[in-house]
Amino acid sequence: AERYLSDFAKRCAALGLSEHDTKRLRGVFKQARKDSARPLVKAPPITKEMLASMLAEMDVWLRAPAIPWEGCPEGVLTIDGDVVRCPTRGWRLTPLRRDRVLAFIAMQVCGAMRSGDALDLRVGDIRGRRIQARKHKGRTNPTSFSFDLFEPYARFVDPVMERFADEPASKRLFDSNVTKGVRTLLLAAGWPTHYNRVGLHNVRKTAMQANYEAGVPASEASPMLGNTGAVAETIYSENSKAERESVARANWAAYCEDNLEETPAWE
Numbered sequence: 001a002e003r004y005l006s007d008f009a010k011r012c013a014a015l016g017l018s019e020h021d022t023k024r025l026r027g028v029f030k031q032a033r034k035d036s037a038r039p040l041v042k043a044p045p046i047t048k049e050m051l052a053s054m055l056a057e058m059d060v061w062l063r064a065p066a067i068p069w070e071g072c073p074e075g076v077l078t079i080d081g082d083v084v085r086c087p088t089r090g091w092r093l094t095p096l097r098r099d100r101v102l103a104f105i106a107m108q109v110c111g112a113m114r115s116g117d118a119l120d121l122r123v124g125d126i127r128g129r130r131i132q133a134r135k136h137k138g139r140t141n142p143t144s145f146s147f148d149l150f151e152p153y154a155r156f157v158d159p160v161m162e163r164f165a166d167e168p169a170s171k172r173l174f175d176s177n178v179t180k181g182v183r184t185l186l187l188a189a190g191w192p193t194h195y196n197r198v199g200l201h202n203v204r205k206t207a208m209q210a211n212y213e214a215g216v217p218a219s220e221a222s223p224m225l226g227n228t229g230a231v232a233e234t235i236y237s238e239n240s241k242a243e244r245e246s247v248a249r250a251n252w253a254a255y256c257e258d259n260l261e262e263t264p265a266w267e
Contacts, residue, residue, distance in 0.1 A: 005029040043194035046206045050191055057189035058156060061098050086184050101181035103160040104174055106153035108200050112207040112224060124169025126161055129154055135226040
């Protein structure tokens with residue numbers, strides 16, 4: 001809400017609202033948000049169980065048979081006899097869309113990437129199991145990074161690469177509609193929604209959680225996400241904060257208990 005209201009105030013200023021009135025407008029918005037404040041509901045963390053259910057659903061899509069359909073040369077995919085549809089757009093899942101969705105998920109998970117960076121991948125960026133990608137956010141000139149596909153996910157990239165084998169290296173692998181297919185698969189896998197949204201961005205937090213459990217601090221794991229240590233600690237270490245808070249409170253309690261006199265036994 002803060003961002004939308006700020007953008008609205010900027011538009012009002014651009015249309016001629018005086019500086020004084022723009023400042024008052026921002027103040028009204030800020031006070032309204034305070035008066036109507038409610039606790040933020042954080043997105044549920046992506047757990048190992050959720051990743052396992054997603055991988056199982058990806059296998060189901062990979063094996064799903066196609067049936068003829070008017071206007072679709074390859075037909076449309078069916079699972080348990082039902083045509084797979086996008087719940088919000090209503091379009092039917094074709095083999096091409098399926099291959100793109102599965103490859104997109106595999107690359108985003110293995111690279112702990114932002115969706116925008118995954119959408120930018122080209123045919124020439126895939127070199128066997130090695131992926132060459134670019135980080136765009138916050139950069140005028142994107143910086144390159146590379147990673148290897150994890151073995152459980154590698155098989156989902158092969159079909160889309162076979163389709164684009166004869167295409168030029170500069171051809172993009174994905175279009176913007178691929179994220180709608182990702183949403184369809186995640187919902188089918190039973191992933192919970194957050195404000196009616198579901199996606200893979202929080203896999204970056206799970207990657208930081210894995211490093212925390214392995215004893216690697218955010219300052220050392222942050223290059224994987226393309227962030228500074230401070231940003232990684234503040235934003236992407238969220239999953240481990242509750243555990244660290246619990247440990248810190250236990251230490252504080254032990255300190256207090258060790259330095260307090262025992263309660264006397266009154267007669």
